[in-house]
Amino acid sequence: MKAALLGYGYWGRNLARNLHQRLGTDWAACVDLDPERRAEVARRYPWVAPLGDLGPVLADPAIEAVVVATPAASHAALTRQALDAGKHVLAEKPLALSTAEAAALTRQAERAGRVLMVGHTFEYNPAVIKMRALLQSGELGDLWYLHSQRVNLGRIQSDINALWSIGPHDVSIANYLIGAAPRWVSARGARYLHTELEDVVFATLGYDGGVLAHLHVSWLDPSKVRRTTMVGSRRMVVFDDLDSEAKLRVYDKGADPVQGGYGEYQFRLRAGDIHVPRTEMTEPLALELDHFLECCASGSRPRSDGWSGTRVVAALEAAQQSLDKGGQQVEVVVDG
Numbered sequence: 001m002k003a004a005l006l007g008y009g010y011w012g013r014n015l016a017r018n019l020h021q022r023l024g025t026d027w028a029a030c031v032d033l034d035p036e037r038r039a040e041v042a043r044r045y046p047w048v049a050p051l052g053d054l055g056p057v058l059a060d061p062a063i064e065a066v067v068v069a070t071p072a073a074s075h076a077a078l079t080r081q082a083l084d085a086g087k088h089v090l091a092e093k094p095l096a097l098s099t100a101e102a103a104a105l106t107r108q109a110e111r112a113g114r115v116l117m118v119g120h121t122f123e124y125n126p127a128v129i130k131m132r133a134l135l136q137s138g139e140l141g142d143l144w145y146l147h148s149q150r151v152n153l154g155r156i157q158s159d160i161n162a163l164w165s166i167g168p169h170d171v172s173i174a175n176y177l178i179g180a181a182p183r184w185v186s187a188r189g190a191r192y193l194h195t196e197l198e199d200v201v202f203a204t205l206g207y208d209g210g211v212l213a214h215l216h217v218s219w220l221d222p223s224k225v226r227r228t229t230m231v232g233s234r235r236m237v238v239f240d241d242l243d244s245e246a247k248l249r250v251y252d253k254g255a256d257p258v259q260g261g262y263g264e265y266q267f268r269l270r271a272g273d274i275h276v277p278r279t280e281m282t283e284p285l286a287l288e289l290d291h292f293l294e295c296c297a298s299g300s301r302p303r304s305d306g307w308s309g310t311r312v313v314a315a316l317e318a319a320q321q322s323l324d325k326g327g328q329q330v331e332v333v334v335d336g
Contacts, residue, residue, distance in 0.1 A: 001023070001026060001064050001065055001293065001296060001297065002023075002026045002027075002028045002060075002062050002063045002064060002065075003019060003023055003026065003027055003028065003063065003064070003065040003066065003067060004027075004028060004029040004030065004031065004057040004063050004065075004066050004067070005019060005027070005029070005030045005031070005066075005067045005069065006030075006031045006032075006054065006057075006066060006067065006068045006069060006070055006078055007031070007032060007068065007069035007070035007071075007092075008030055008032040008034075008037040008038070008040070008041055008069075009032075009037070009069065009070075009071075010155075011069050011092060012030075012032070012069040012070075014285055015067055015069050015285070015289070016030065016041070016044075016045065018283075018285055018286050018289050019067070019289070020045060021286070022286075022289055022290065022293065023293075025047045027045070027047075027048055028048065028049060028060075028062070028063055029048060029049040029050075029051055029056070029057050029060075029063065030045070030048050030049070030050055030051065031051045031052070031053070031054050031057060032050070032051075032052070033052060035052070038050035038051070038052065054078070054081065058081060058082065058084075058085040058087075059085075061086075063087065064087060064088060064296065065087060065088040065089070065090070065115075065292075065293070065296050066078075066082040066087045066088070066089050066090075067089075067090045067092075067292075068082070068089060068090070068091040068092055069092045069119075070092075071159055072092075072094055072097065072159065072160050072164060072165070073097060073159055073160070075091050075092065075094065075095060075096060075097075076095070076096035076097070076098075076101045076102070076105060078091075079091045079095070079096075079105050079116070080105060080108065083105065083108050083109055083112055083114055083116070084108075086112065086114065087114065088114050088115040088116075088292075088295075088296045089109070089114065089115070089116050089117070090117045090118075090119060090288075090289075090292045091116070091117070091118055091119065091309070092118075092119040093118055093119050093120055093168040093169070093172070093309070093312065094118075094164060094168045094309070094312060094313050094316060095118045095306065095309035095310065095312075095313055096309075096313055097160075097164070097313070097317075098313065098317060099310060099313050099314040099317050099333065099334065099335050100335055101313075102306070102309055102310040102313040102314075103310050103334075103335040105306060106305070106306030106307055106309070106310055109306055110306075113299075115292070115295045115296050115299070115302060116302075116305065116306040116309075117291075117292050117295065117302035117304055117305060117306075118304045118305070118306065118308060118309030118312070119288060119304070120168070120169075120172035120176070120304040120308065120309070120312065121169075121284045121285055121288055122169055122172060122173050122176070122284065123172060123173075123176045123288075123303055123304050123308075124284045124285075124287040124288040124291065124303070124304075125241075125284040126279040126280040126281075126282060126284070126287075127239050127241070127247040127248045127279045128173060128176065128177070128228075128239060130248055130277055130279050131177060131228075131230060131237055131239055131248065132176060132177050134235075134237060134250065134277075135177060135230065135232070139234070139235060139250075140230065140232030140233075140234055140235045140236070140237065141232040141233030141234030141235065141254075142232060142233040143177075143178065143209075143211055143230065143231075143232050144211065144212075144231045144232060144233060145211060145212040145213065145214070145231050146174055146177065146178075146211075146212070146213040146214070146228060146229065146230050146231070147213070147214040147215075147216075147228075147229050148170040148173065148174075148213070148214070148215050148216070148227065148228040148229070149216045149225045149226075149227050150166045150167075150169060150170055150215070150216070150217050150218075150225070150226055151216060151217065151218040151219075151220075151221035151223070151224070151225050152218075152219055152221060152223075152224040152225075153219070153220065153221060153222055153223075153224075154219060155219055156193060156199070156219050157197070157219070158194075158197070160197070161189070161194075161197040161198040161199070161201070162189070162197075162198055162199055162200060162201050162217045162218055162219055163187070163189065163198060163201040163203070163217060163316060163319055163320060163323070164316055164320070165217075165219075166217040166218075166219070167201065167203070167215060167217050167316055167319070168312050168316065170213075170215045170217065170228070171205070171215070171312045171315045171316060172304070172308070172312050173228055174205060174207075174213040174215075175308070175311055175312060175315070177230065178207050178211060178213075180207060180208060181207075181311040181314060181315060181332060181334055182205035182206055182207050182213070182315050182318075182332050183206050183207060183208060183331065183332060184205070184206045184318070184329050184330060184331050184332060185203060185204070185205050185206070185315055185318040185319045185322055185329070185330055185332055186203070186204050186206075186322050186327055186328070186329045186330070187201055187202065187203035187204070187319040187320075187322040187323045187327065188201070188202050188203075188322075188323065188326070188327040189201035189202065189323050192220060193220070198323060199218060199219060199220050200216075200217070200218035200219075200220055201215070201216075201217050201218070201319070201323065202214070202215070202216050203215045203217075203319045203322070205315060205319075205332075206329075224242065225242070226240070226241035226242050227239065227240045227241070227242075232254075233254065234254060235250055235251060235252055235253070235254065236250070236251040236253055236254070237249070237250050237251070238251070246276045247279055248276065248277050248279055249274055249275070249276055250274070250275040250276075250277060251272075251274055252270070252271075252272030252273050252274070252275070253269075253270060253271050253272065254269075254270050255267040255268070255269055255270070256268050256269075256270055288304075291303060307334075310334060310335070311334050314332050314333060314334045314335075315332050318330040318331065318332045318333070
């Protein structure tokens with residue numbers, strides 16, 4: 001299978017490296033508007049055609065798959081064009097900037113019989129996959145809530161705010177772990193560097209069964225943090241993506257109810273062992289691309305398919321509406 005990469009920016013370079021490792025000379029073309037980036041592609045990957053226009057890729061029947069890694073505002077239009085041309089598409093997050101657009105792309109792919117996959121990389125992270133397995137096995141008890149921090153000083157965007165730039169990761173993690181989309185979102189944020197874009201956002205997502213997920217995203221924090229905590233009724237799990245030795249820690253901690261006087265319940269705090277499960281060290285992006293190529297070859301539905309991407313966009317869109325309304329709770333509506 002021959003493939004083309006659209007966009008050779010910050011994330012596009014990581015995709016290029018993995019496409020090279022998986023496809024070799026079957027990675028046929030790279031499209032980027034910047035001539036300096038095209039020149040870099042030509043130096044590093046001399047067999048890849050560096051193009052400033054999408055037309056030749058769409059017109060080439062030998063190119064069956066397209067990877068979209070351009071700025072977020074262009075994802076929907078480029079994905080639509082690629083699907084129109086009969087290509088399978090892996091689109092980076094977010095799939096679109098509106099739920100209606102994301103759902104329309106998903107339906108278009110279904111009608112065309114093409115694979116549409118969204119680059120929710122953390123759904124392919126072995127540590128996150130292990131978290132889901134622990135939850136589904138019952139080892140953690142009932143899931144009560146999650147909270148995540150994805151903060152840093154840098155990578156300040158000028159086209160989308162911190163919610164749309166960073167938030168898709170944590171929304172997709174929460175949806176993947178819980179196995180559903182949230183019912184409502186409430187979000188507050190602030191604009192310190194931009195007059196129109198939030199630099200920091202705090203969002204709470206409400207799921208069925210009273211489960212909450214709280215997200216803190218910012219590009220104005222002094223330290224880089226990439227951490228997700230999952231609190232269950234029996235045990236708790238912390239996923240720290242920056243910990244090179246123990247990305248996952250399971251805490252045998254909790255508050256157990258005991259019968260008190262006069263029929264009232266009291267609680268005994270429990271602090272047991274900390275367990276560090278073994279997780280594979282394979283690069284999640286490599287696993288994601290392998291899955292995409294396998295789905296293209298077999299016609300299987302991807303784990304992070306178009307509807308998965310649509311559910312994430314629906315939560316982000318509701319969060320943006322909540323931001324605009326000063327934190328008001330907004331219902332999440334997934335068109336589909």
